[in-house]
Amino acid sequence: MPQSHRSSAVQLHHDAIFLELKSAHRFYTYSHDPAMSVTALFLLFSLGIAMTVQDxxxxxxxxxxxxxxxxxxxxxxxxxxxxxxxxxxxxxxxxxxxxxxxxxxxxxxxxxxxxxYNCGPAEEVTNGQIDYPTGTEFGAEAVVICNTGYKPVGQGRYICGDQGWMGRLKTCEVTTCSPPPAVPNATFSPSKEFYEYRDVIHYSCLKDLVLGGSNSLTCSENGTFIPDPPTCTSVLCKDPESPERNTEWAGGARPPYKHKSTVTLKCKSGYTMNGSAIVTCEINNQWNPPLPVCERVVSPSTPTTTTTTSRPTKTPKDDASDVPRTLGIVFGVLISVAVITICGCYCFGVPACIKRKRGKRGSPVCPTILDVKP
Missing domain, CATH: 2.10.70.10 (Complement Module, domain 1)
Known part of the structure; x- marks a missing residue:
């Protein structure tokens, strides 16, 4: 520490002794009665001389x-x-x-x-959030992130200062779309001056025209309508009957064949179909699935073959199965003979009728042949 020694002096004034000590920034004064002993005065003077002040x-x-x-x-x-x-x-x-x-x-x-200094969280943002990439302490910046379908509006930065957040916080406003594109031979609704995020419009084609693509478009988050606008076209398919394909109309729509007309086809006699018999007229003026083709039926040639057969050996089981069949044959023959005999007796006078006589009890009955006259 630097030391500063200033002047000191002893002065006699009337009946008192004054001791003055001066330093750079201090001034000390001491008074003493003359009656003080010489020794005390000497000690006091020595102390003043040795006194130092430290800065x-x-x-x-x-x-x-x-x-x-x-x-x-x-x-x-x-x-x-x-x-x-x-x-x-x-x-x-x-x-x-x-x-x-x-x-x-x-x-x-x-x-x-x-x-x-920590500014803490900033105020809330409607339809958005605040991000703090570098925190919330002095010098940090708050960044506004808007929800999908909204965009930040405002300029400047929002900075944490020594008195809190400074600047103007951005706001989030809904995204808008310009009017949708016009489609030839089509109209859309609803019609408004501007459209907000998620607004939907619908297209419709004029009479007898077919809409290709999506009939609905939506205002997207980037301010454009999606998907691409549709088209309106006239659809007319050619006659599906084709002599080259050997096909004929079998049912379904009749000309003119417009969009979604469905026809059922068949092949000419002697032909077989390769493909689908049912086809539909699509927006690209083509039949779907592709028209079938009928091909002539080719009869396969009969190959010459030699067949060798052998008589199977009968088993006892086979013989047993022949018994009912044999009985049936015999029974049929007997019935046939009886019918013929009866018819002969009554129709042709054949002496074949038999008269039965009753015998005595216990005696046999014998037939008697009668002469039948015509």
Whole structure:
């Protein structure tokens, strides 16, 4: 520490003795009664001569702070001097005394600490959110992110300053679309001056025209209508009957064949179909699926073959199965004979009728042949 020694003097004034000590920043005066002993006066004078005053050099502050006011320009401070610190821009006191005092060439302890200024969350944004890429402390920027279908409106930046958020926060406004494109031979509805995000329009074609594509378009988030607008065209398919394909009309629509007309085809006699018999007229003026083709039927040639058969060997089971068949044959023959006999008796007079006589009980009955006259 630098030391400063100034002048000292002893003066006699009336009945008192004055001792004066001067330093750079202090002035000390001591008076004494003349009756004081010579020894005491000598000691006092020696003490004044030896007395020194120590100054303090420039104090050092903590992180993110500096000396306040004009004291920042001084390099040394006298004993008893008081210096106050202040936090740098973007920082604020976290507590503790900001001042120190010079005593006997030493500064008292500095209690204050400085922390970065934190602005905290910014105000809410309708139809959007706020993002903090670098946080919410001093110097950080708040970025507005709008919801889908909305766009940020406003200029400038929103920055965290030492007094809070500074600037003007952007707002989120709904995305709008220009009127939809006009389609030849078509109309759309509803018709408005402008359309907002998610608004839908519908196209319709004039009479006898077919709409190709989507009939509905939607105002998208980027301010355009999607998907692409449709087309309105006249659809007419050619006659599906074709001599070259050997096909004929079998049912369904009749000419003219317009969009979605459906026809059923058949082949000429002696032909077989290759493809689908049912076709539909599509928007590209073509039949779908493609028209079938009928091909002539070719009879396969009969190959000459020799067949050798062998009589199977009968088993007892086969013989048993022949018994009912044999009985049926015999029974049929007997019935046939009876019918013929009866017819012969009554129709042709054949002497074949038999008269039965009753015999006595227990005696046999014998037939008698009668002569039948014509």
């Amino acid at each position: 303090c050099s420039r104090p050092l502050g903590g992180p993110n702070m500096d000396i306040k006011g004009d004291d920042i320009t001084l390099d040394s401070f006298p004993d008893g001097a008081k210096v106050t610190f202040v936090c740098d821009v973007g920082y604020r006191s976290a507590g503790g005394s900001p001042s120190v005092t010079c005593t006997a060439g030493k500064w008292s302890d500095l209690r204050m600490t400085c922390e970065s």
